[in-house]
Amino acid sequence: MKGKINAAGRWIPEKINGKPVIPYQGVGKYKPTGRKASPPVVSCSNYPKNGDKVLPSLQEALKRAGIRNGMTISTHHHFRDGDKLANRLFDTIAKMGIKNTRWYPSASFPCHAPIIKHLESGVVHHIEASLNGPLGEYCSLGKMKGQGVLRSHGGRYRAAQDGEVHIDIAVIAAPTADPFGNANGLTGKSACGLLGFALVDSQYADKVIIVTDNLIPFPCIPWQIHGNYVDYVVTIEDIGDPNKIVSGTTRITRSPARLLIAEYTARFIKESGIMKDGFSFQAGAGGIALAFVMYLKEFMKEANIKARFVRGGSTKYLVELLDEGLTDYILDGQTFDLDGIESMRENPHHVNTSPFTSYNYHGKGNFASMVDAAVLGATEIDVHFNANVVTHSDGMLLHGMGGWQDCLFSKCTILAVPSFRDRIPVIVDNVTTICGPGELIDVVVTEKGIAINPMRKDLLKALKGSSLPTKPIEDIKKDVEQICGGAPSPPKADKKHVVAAIQWVDGTMIDVVYKVL
């Protein structure tokens, strides 16, 4: 296998899935050329004049869309672990005798474990997406025929926009749709809030199929997905379970150590001066991030400070900020609970966004770099402030990247993490997999102390005199190693067998994942 060392110091093969790879060159260094991808020019004369694109079945729609072996099929993940479409879709594709497809979801979840049988049988050749849980494990063990390619939310938009990934058929689960294909996630029994992850699919796929369990008369308002991009509409009885959107991460932590991390993070934002009138922040939906929002909210109320906007993934905690007048807007990329869905439906200041507006690095700017502070997690962080979100120290690929890489461009990126998990250090000498370069990570907050990236002299200065326990990241690492009995063991990996590649936001490759033995 030929390859070279990239600007993050990681070895990158010449090819992934048989296609040439551009090694990571540093933040903002790679300059793209050429023009965006573009779907075929079509004519209204080939579509029903009365706007009724409804077909009797998903199979009929796939057939009319011209499905063939080797095609790329995309879906979205707004239902997260409650998605009911993708498994059904690939069961249908299998029944049609189609092989060697590439699945390009915006993320995959444990509920998608049944896709493994289609990977085994050759219906799906490989998956390019975040691989949460069983599919990640399957990939890690070297069982997938092709190689996984993990992209951030923005990276996924970019890849389709730039023509790097050509989507042949997009299949979009829509909680409400009309026969023309206008669709939204706001209403219907399966309401999931918004459909922003599917925007790029609707814009760039050759063929677009809307699948809904709530067909209403034209016009479906608002049209988060434009029917003018849609070829066919199919109704099924059930597209997803919004209750399972909440699964996994979106519960506030009860761990005293993690509550302390959350409090430190909120205090950091207050004491560094970031928390001021008109400021903005983004916090994920992990237990620490949710607790952080609770602490920060109290500080904001005490100081009578109002944010201009907060970024979602929205939860009831963000919705409370909006409802209590502590922010002008929520700019939301995915609703993480039912309160978020309701708020987006009812409150015009709870605004749906997409990876195009928020994250696409090959755009004329995006929202992520305008955010004053982003509070994120990580599986590992090293003393160079490089961080990992996809693999564990044992090398297993078990998590997706979401918008994590994209959010690193905030004005102050804070990784709020426990210093160890299951007696394995999170702060390490070198991360197993680099997902984000240290130069973009400004602060690491752990229960053992707060490490400010030495590049951020302004933050070091701002925190002078604070009672917050700031210290060098190396000191935290030493502390943790003492507690855990040393650094984590290196993964048992077959370095000749690359099972997945980690893309940077600009489409270059920042690292790879090896087969775990």
Added chain:
Amino acid sequence: MKGKINAAGRWIPEKINGKPVIPYQGVGKYKPTGRKASPPVVSCSNYPKNGDKVLPSLQEALKRAGIRNGMTISTHHHFRDGDKLANRLFDTIAKMGIKNTRWYPSASFPCHAPIIKHLESGVVHHIEASLNGPLGEYCSLGKMKGQGVLRSHGGRYRAAQDGEVHIDIAVIAAPTADPFGNANGLTGKSACGLLGFALVDSQYADKVIIVTDNLIPFPCIPWQIHGNYVDYVVTIEDIGDPNKIVSGTTRITRSPARLLIAEYTARFIKESGIMKDGFSFQAGAGGIALAFVMYLKEFMKEANIKARFVRGGSTKYLVELLDEGLTDYILDGQTFDLDGIESMRENPHHVNTSPFTSYNYHGKGNFASMVDAAVLGATEIDVHFNANVVTHSDGMLLHGMGGWQDCLFSKCTILAVPSFRDRIPVIVDNVTTICGPGELIDVVVTEKGIAINPMRKDLLKALKGSSLPTKPIEDIKKDVEQICGGAPSPPKADKKHVVAAIQWVDGTMIDVVYKVL
């Protein structure tokens, strides 16, 4: 000049502005190939991280956008005759010494007469757009260096989408914008309602400049124009006068003959059975169309019938329908008065649309063909039901097409016109310029009677027994010629000198306009 006769029976030259032309082939006959146009791939690394794209002047923005001789510059016409940007823009371009530009507005109005000096001096080579008033006259007299190309609203979107017209620099007047370039027409002292005509410019132009007189902090919500498409933002003191949007056409008629036409039209829609629960219609903003809405409203109330949607150009008459619960939605392409602007801002059921959703013929369907009835005007209609909206019988090009061609695809297209104007017949043997083919025009309503296109046997049947004065179109023509003392004189035109081309919605050429002697 070489050319050929097209499917509408009109002679079409081989080239317009030196570029090969596809003659009109019939409705739905021309099948496009290839892929859509696409702007260059860019990188966030070349845009300000803090999202602030504000530049000190329009000239600076044009300079940074790389303006050069021969470029295509676009603007929108949501201010109609109140636009203050285009003249200023071309004054600036002139001052910069740039020559031979192509102006690609979504329409031009009498307020743009000052552009004539830039046509004279060579700053503007020619205009491709609707030419209302003085610019149309200038073109008709053969004074423009290049040839005019008139496209419908949908055709303009299509031409940019298909790559037929490459927009180098789009300059978008925005009543409200933020420094990132998010913009809307809803708020600010110059609120004009929506910015739908500028959507295609934002999507397909190489460079996009937002010009606003109301800069607000990020985020400008809603973003009718996405800042992610925008390169630069410029503030000036005044972009347009919304009071002049009302200019021209948007007053209800007081003429008894025209009120009769309006009443006939409303009765036709009632008695033909089109007016039923859940129906839809579109009416323009001319005096007859406005009166028609008043009559139809009364019929709807009497019969307790509610529309699913009505299409704007919105006026206070449509807004009343919405406010009184007589329609679920207004799907609006341009606000024609201040009531329309306020309603769009305040009422979520007053929905902004764009030529992409409504009219683009090279899309996967559009809204126009779903409308049950469209009530439109014309300058001339012939006994084959062909109609003209751009020239007068003397050959002078004085009007734009707006969405007229696009709307012909409605399920029942009604031209509601006086049978003569200024003692010149409107119903003629052959229209001076064909803008729409007779096969798409279902009904002609005049004060002298109603002519149903013989192709529409269903409508003829539905009206049997009605007291409405239906009659053959030839009979109306005879009546009118008796009143006016014969058919109109043919235009005095130089048939060797084509001054403008009329495109059909699919990009083929349906007719040309000759120099008037």
